[in-house]
Amino acid sequence: MIDIFNSDKEYIANTYARFPLCLVEGKGSRVKDSNGKEYIDLSTGIAVNTFGFSDDEWKNAVIEQLGKLQHTSNLYYSEPCTKLAQLLCEKTGMKKVFFSNSGAEANECAIKTARKYAADKKGSEYNTIVTLVNSFHGRTITTLAATGQDVFHKDFLPLTEGFVYANANDIDDLNAKVKENKCAAIMFECVQGEGGVLPLTKEFVEAIVKIAEENDLLVICDEVQTGNGRSGSLYAYMNYGITPDIVSTAKGLAGGLPIGATLMGEKTEKTLGASDHGSTFGGNPISCAAAVNVISRIDGELLEDVRRKSQYIIDELSCVNGVKSVCGMGLMLGIETEKEASAVIKECMDNGVLVIKAKNKVRLLPALNIPDDELKTAINVLKKACEV
Numbered sequence: 225m226i227d228i229f230n231s232d233k234e235y236i237a238n239t240y241a242r243f244p245l246c247l248v249e250g251k252g253s254r255v256k257d258s259n260g261k262e263y264i265d266l267s268t269g270i271a272v273n274t275f276g277f278s279d280d281e282w283k284n285a286v287i288e289q290l291g292k293l294q295h296t297s298n299l300y301y302s303e304p305c306t307k308l309a310q311l312l313c314e315k316t317g318m319k320k321v322f323f324s325n326s327g328a329e330a331n332e333c334a335i336k337t338a339r340k341y342a343a344d345k346k347g348s349e350y351n352t353i354v355t356l357v358n359s360f361h362g363r364t365i366t367t368l369a370a371t372g373q374d375v376f377h378k379d380f381l382p383l384t385e386g387f388v389y390a391n392a393n394d395i396d397d398l399n400a401k402v403k404e405n406k407c408a409a410i411m412f413e414c415v416q417g418e419g420g421v422l423p424l425t426k427e428f429v430e431a432i433v434k435i436a437e438e439n440d441l442l443v444i445c446d447e448v449q450t451g452n453g454r455s456g457s458l459y460a461y462m463n464y465g466i467t468p469d470i471v472s473t474a475k476g477l478a479g480g481l482p483i484g485a486t487l488m489g490e491k492t493e494k495t496l497g498a499s500d501h502g503s504t505f506g507g508n509p510i511s512c513a514a515a516v517n518v519i520s521r522i523d524g525e526l527l528e529d530v531r532r533k534s535q536y537i538i539d540e541l542s543c544v545n546g547v548k549s550v551c552g553m554g555l556m557l558g559i560e561t562e563k564e565a566s567a568v569i570k571e572c573m574d575n576g577v578l579v580i581k582a583k584n585k586v587r588l589l590p591a592l593n594i595p596d597d598e599l600k601t602a603i604n605v606l607k608k609a610c611e612v
């Protein structure tokens with residue numbers, strides 16, 4: 225076997241600070257490393273493996289499609305992506321879907337759609353998109369510009385123009401940013417994931433919708449991380465009772481295969497026309513067959529289970545000496561600990577539990593179907609690791 229740690233260092237671009245762990249196989253929420261040590265996984269490849277590793281039903285859907293064909297290009301009709309688009313529209317009330325391969329691309333499409341909608345309706349000078357301070361929308365030059373965190377910007381200037389940042393949960397600041405600029409849209413995550421698992425207040429989200437209405441702006445929800453059942457609803461915006469004009473999603477949609485989707489509502493369903501946008505791999509049959517399996521399994525019962533498990537985790541952790549606070553929504557939780565988050569993560573890893581970080585917090589993103597006994601075992605390890 226190759227020396228994976230050294231070869232990785234030698235041949236892989238140096239963009240990731242990896243844990244000293246090579247994962248080789250898993251089943252559900254259990255996964256083994258190259259030494260044969262087993263872990264309970266509460267990270268799901270950053271909210272991607274919706275039903276854990278190599279879930280049987282999911283795997284069969286993928287294998288069945290693999291046996292038919294793997295790719296067609298968008299020059300031809302293809303059943304898996306049509307089926308998935310229909311399913312997404314029926315479950316959300318949105319009208320049209322554009323498929324891509326990642327969260328950043330799903331957001332690129334959302335931004336292009338918003339710019340074109342505003343240009344068609346109000347004039348091309350109405351191109352500013354208001355996003356939030358501490359947001360995360362992706363790593364391309366445009367989605368970096370949308371990301372309201374200077375640390376991500378500094379070495380890559382100039383970024384795409386036309387983004388301004390309002391403070392989260394600050395209605396006056398949002399109003400001011402909208403008034404000071406010629407705007408097309410307001411774009412936000414209902415729970416800022418990379419920013420520290422911070423949910424927006426209901427009052428603020430309602431204000432976004434009201435301000436958008438008053439100023440003829442589109443409402444764009446970035447559901448890349450919060451989407452596909454993770455928040456305890458199919459999409460997190462549903463927890464706030466709002467109807468966005470555009471929804472972007474990716475991570476958990478295909479349960480572990482690359483996909484991005486941009487959902488367009490009534491206002492924007494006709495905005496993009498022939499050759500306005502495209503993606504070679506977008507709507508890939510394998511990814512779409514996987515996503516059809518994932519989305520059709522996210523029903524009321526599963527979502528109730530997500531909310532129940534969420535409450536269990538919150539209740540268990542809140543009373544631990546060493547836990548300052550628990551925040552988030554559904555199975556997307558952030559824990560503020562008295563110890564350094566990295567120390568808690570390492571102790572968990574040593575004791576067979578995988579958790580990750582978001583800013584200064586320990587972040588939990590377990591599989592939506594994690595069995596109760598495995599969750600309990602993992603939370604007990606985590607509680608011990610947090611204790612001071």
Ligand SMILES: *Cc1c(COP(=O)(O)O)cnc(C)c1O
Nearest residue numbers: 326327328360361362417448449
């Ligand atoms: C992860 C993430 C992205 C970027 O997704 P990629 O697939 O890495 O391009 C965008 N927005 C949010 C909210 C995310 O969590």
